[in-house]
Amino acid sequence: xxxxSIAALALAMAxxxxxxxxxxxxxxxxxxxxxxxxxxxxxxxTVEVIRMGSHSAEAAVYHVEHRAPGMTRRxxxxxxxxxxxxxxxxxxRTLSVDPRLHRVVETSNATAGDSTALNADYALLRANYRxxxxxxxxxDGRPAMDLIxxxxxxxxxTMLLRLDRASKVVLDKEEFASNGALVSEVRFxxxxxxxxxxxxxxxxxxxxxxxxxxxxxxxxSVGDAMKRCGxxxxxxxSLPDGFSAIEGTVVDAQGVRTIQLLxxxxxxxxSVFESSKATTLDATxxxxxxxxxxxxxxxxxxxxxxxxxxxxxxxxxxxxxxxLGLVDLTRLAESLxx
Amino acid sequence: xxxxxxxxxxxxxHGKATYNFAYRLTHNEADASDLTQEAFIxxxxxxxxxxxxxxxxxxxxxxxxxxxxxxxxxRKTRYQEEAPPPVQPIEELIDSxxxxxxxxxxxxxxxxxxxxxxxxxxxxxxxxxxxxIVGCSVGTVRSRLHRAREQLRKLVNRYMKSxx
Amino acid sequence: xxxxxxxxxxIVEYLHRELSVSEDAAVHAHLATCPQCERRxxxxxxxxxxxxxxxxxxxxxxxxxxxxxxxxxxxRPTSFAETFLRGLSRPVVAIPAVAAVAAVVYFGGSAxxxxxxxxxxxxxxxxxxxxxxxxxxxxxxxxxxxxxxTANDEAR
Numbered sequence: 001x002x003x004x005s006i007a008a009l010a011l012a013m014a015x016x017x018x019x020x021x022x023x024x025x026x027x028x029x030x031x032x033x034x035x036x037x038x039x040x041x042x043x044x045x046t047v048e049v050i051r052m053g054s055h056s057a058e059a060a061v062y063h064v065e066h067r068a069p070g071m072t073r074r075x076x077x078x079x080x081x082x083x084x085x086x087x088x089x090x091x092x093r094t095l096s097v098d099p100r101l102h103r104v105v106e107t108s109n110a111t112a113g114d115s116t117a118l119n120a121d122y123a124l125l126r127a128n129y130r131x132x133x134x135x136x137x138x139x140d141g142r143p144a145m146d147l148i149x150x151x152x153x154x155x156x157x158t159m160l161l162r163l164d165r166a167s168k169v170v171l172d173k174e175e176f177a178s179n180g181a182l183v184s185e186v187r188f189x190x191x192x193x194x195x196x197x198x199x200x201x202x203x204x205x206x207x208x209x210x211x212x213x214x215x216x217x218x219x220x221s222v223g224d225a226m227k228r229c230g231x232x233x234x235x236x237x238s239l240p241d242g243f244s245a246i247e248g249t250v251v252d253a254q255g256v257r258t259i260q261l262l263x264x265x266x267x268x269x270x271s272v273f274e275s276s277k278a279t280t281l282d283a284t285x286x287x288x289x290x291x292x293x294x295x296x297x298x299x300x301x302x303x304x305x306x307x308x309x310x311x312x313x314x315x316x317x318x319x320x321x322x323x324l325g326l327v328d329l330t331r332l333a334e335s336l337x338x
Numbered sequence: 339x340x341x342x343x344x345x346x347x348x349x350x351x352h353g354k355a356t357y358n359f360a361y362r363l364t365h366n367e368a369d370a371s372d373l374t375q376e377a378f379i380x381x382x383x384x385x386x387x388x389x390x391x392x393x394x395x396x397x398x399x400x401x402x403x404x405x406x407x408x409x410x411x412x413r414k415t416r417y418q419e420e421a422p423p424p425v426q427p428i429e430e431l432i433d434s435x436x437x438x439x440x441x442x443x444x445x446x447x448x449x450x451x452x453x454x455x456x457x458x459x460x461x462x463x464x465x466x467x468x469x470x471i472v473g474c475s476v477g478t479v480r481s482r483l484h485r486a487r488e489q490l491r492k493l494v495n496r497y498m499k500s501x502x
Numbered sequence: 503x504x505x506x507x508x509x510x511x512x513i514v515e516y517l518h519r520e521l522s523v524s525e526d527a528a529v530h531a532h533l534a535t536c537p538q539c540e541r542r543x544x545x546x547x548x549x550x551x552x553x554x555x556x557x558x559x560x561x562x563x564x565x566x567x568x569x570x571x572x573x574x575x576x577x578r579p580t581s582f583a584e585t586f587l588r589g590l591s592r593p594v595v596a597i598p599a600v601a602a603v604a605a606v607v608y609f610g611g612s613a614x615x616x617x618x619x620x621x622x623x624x625x626x627x628x629x630x631x632x633x634x635x636x637x638x639x640x641x642x643x644x645x646x647x648x649x650x651x652t653a654n655d656e657a658r
Binding site: 219251253254255262264269271273279280281283285286303306317319322 | 619620621622623624625626627628629631632633635636
């Protein structure tokens, strides 16, 4: 996906004609303001991220420093596998620092600052979700407000946002699966706003080996990707409610040329990976289950809140990855059958 | 076959209650289903050890409690971080925020307190039964129960006085 | 006994029918003549009833799959129960587990396998590429949890 910068988002927000908005748009504008907050608010704090599947949970804790509009540093303190690692995001560049292996891995995001794509994403979210005020809360001594995002098709609450009333920064974000179970939470354990943060805070160790991804992954339309991939890829005949095609690309999966098609409803996403060369999914750490897609045998696994479904059919090898429940995932899989 | 008949009767008479008991512990459908299923499988295997006339309910509730405890321990050792406390589905959360002082107050109890209060007041188990299910003495049941009710009393009064 | 009012704990245990026969009779007699304690009893009863109403309102039906699952499980001769709870199952194709792959390999190096054998792709490849692609939906996290955070480092 085009990795748009937060600054572009702020630009897009400014271009919205707030004056002509109807009263019930005000909560949606709060959501937009929450997304845009990091473009003009600098802060430091400690964040906890929890991702949960039905049989497993992952958690990470990191210290964060954000200098508006687009520099962010995360220093992981937990779990022990990540402790000491850090990540610095500077606009379109991300540097992952691994002190154990003494190296920095740099990944680039494609065109940053694309406000057209951003507006389209946000329009998609607004088309598929409505925002409801949930109540006033206090968070760490600050007045906060709760907003929930409700899927218009299922009527289900998909996300809860707790915003700092003053800064509009999202202090706590909870995502829910279709059965109401919590699938992920990102929350500040403590936050303090800073007028400015020195740029030196975002430097990475000088003596480390630098590794760059050898080929930047560039995204285009789904149609373009299907032309580029070099085999007869299939697109789903039907999508879950509210979903539409976002973009596609061709990636290299351990030597296997693989197409990746991304679909989203503005909040939830799913990627369809396909290859003509035979692949199998190795999901051993996640306790995979065997299911069926039509007549084909399929493998299903969950990695935190991301579900995976892999099968082979009609000469193609498919893997779906995304935040969909098993029912939606299986339907999507069946709509890919020849 | 008698063993199958025993199981079928057990599911028919206690399936729903057991599932709800498991749901109270896990707060999500998937885990509650797993626990319920596993508990009835154990009941099937150990059916001969059940003494007729004793409380089937407290037997299976105990199995569910132990399985849940085991699973929590398993999750705790697999991942360095503590499994986060079970979160109520959003509908219950909304209820408690909006209008229900009781459900709001219940949510503030510790899981142990909540379990004992619900077993005593909703499932109407005897203190001895509760002790067997939860794995503690009747004296402990009493003190936890009274502590829990004291908390509930305070909280319910507070929530009823102040608008949410 | 009429001068000393029962404690709140005694009232609760009276309602739960957990008092001894003589204690129960004494409390019962006291309540008949003491409006103050009767009111306390009514309050405790109201709390109990509110708890019951709250729980019963949220009572769920036993999901269909559960009964079917139980019946299916008890038919199998092997210990299905053990594996069920952990959500494990044997993969269709027995392949050796691939060692943990550093993120940089996804984009660069390629390992060539024999043309006939399917290439096993680690789940984390799909998860990470999906997360990277999805990262800019308006309310997603900036970055996914790095690839290192999988269960690979745990002994299973």
